Amino acid sequence: xxxxxxxxxxxxxxxxxxxxxxxxxxxxxxxxxxxxxxxxxxxxxxxxxxxxxxxxxxxxxxxxxxxxxxxxxxxxxxxxxxxxxxxxxxxxxxxxxxxxxxxxxxxxxxxxxxxxxxxxxxxxxxxxxxxxxxxxxxxxxxxxxxxxxxxxxxxxxxxxxxxxxxxxxxxxxxxxxxxxxxxxxxxxxxxxxxxxxxxxxxxxxxxxxxxxx
Numbered sequence: 001x002x003x004x005x006x007x008x009x010x011x012x013x014x015x016x017x018x019x020x021x022x023x024x025x026x027x028x029x030x031x032x033x034x035x036x037x038x039x040x041x042x043x044x045x046x047x048x049x050x051x052x053x054x055x056x057x058x059x060x061x062x063x064x065x066x067x068x069x070x071x072x073x074x075x076x077x078x079x080x081x082x083x084x085x086x087x088x089x090x091x092x093x094x095x096x097x098x099x100x101x102x103x104x105x106x107x108x109x110x111x112x113x114x115x116x117x118x119x120x121x122x123x124x125x126x127x128x129x130x131x132x133x134x135x136x137x138x139x140x141x142x143x144x145x146x147x148x149x150x151x152x153x154x155x156x157x158x159x160x161x162x163x164x165x166x167x168x169x170x171x172x173x174x175x176x177x178x179x180x181x182x183x184x185x186x187x188x189x190x191x192x193x194x195x196x197x198x199x200x201x202x203x204x205x206x207x208x209x210x211x212x213x
Contacts, residue, residue, distance in 0.1 A: 005040075008100035012036050012093060032089050039093035115175055117158055122146040122181040125160060125173060146181035 012033070041053040042060055053060050117123065124143035144166060151159040153172060160171045160178070 004100050004104045007103055008040070008097050009033075009036065011096040011099055035086070035089040036093040036096065039090055040097060043094070043097055115180065117149055117152065117175070117178075117180075119149055119151060121149045123149060123158070123160065123178045124181050125162070125166065126177040126179075128177065130166065130169065143179065 038061065042051050044051055048055060051060055122145070124145040125147055127140055127142060127144050130144075147163070147166075148161045149158050150161045150171065153159060157172055157174050158178060160173055162169055162171050
């Protein structure tokens with residue numbers, strides 16, 4: 001959220017927003033920043049379905065357009081010019097917010113793609129939450145394995161057949177704590193010895209069952 005606000009303010013201030021009213025007074029981003037705050041407080045967020053002002057205060061502040069009487073015959077030129085200025089600033093503020101939200105969404109989606117796992121896949125398990133692994137903590141491997149996926153729990157967790165030092169650990173792990181295992185290339189690493197992992201018979205049976213269905 002903080003990064004999104006930072007990106008929103010940067011876009012609002014960095015694109016040369018400078019307006020003049022009917023009296024010739026120049027308004028730059030320093031004097032117009034309250035308009036960005038008002039636009040943000042009255043913007044409906046997709047995650048909550050409500051505005052920040054409604055969640056914080058329980059009511060939405062009135063916008064300048066809400067206080068203008070539309071049935072007036074004669075409107076003072078200064079008031080009309082001020083309304084146009086507010087409309088331009090609010091439009092620019094809304095565009096800055098939408099661009100910032102879209103940029104944050106694209107950045108998140110790019111680095112948080114949901115991996116695809118199935119029963120029988122070989123994976124590596126993160127050792128982030130495992131504190132009793134032998135050896136110096138600083139030299140501890142970031143991932144251990146490979147291990148075999150025993151079952152899937154919904155769309156965000158797997159159950160792993162753990163062994164060795166991790167045998168007594170909770171076998172249910174989130175997708176964020178596991179990753180696919182890729183064996184070494186024998187031509188590139190001829191001296192690297194990898195012990196063949198024996199797949200239990202019950203897993204072979206389950207894989208055949210899933211492949212037929």
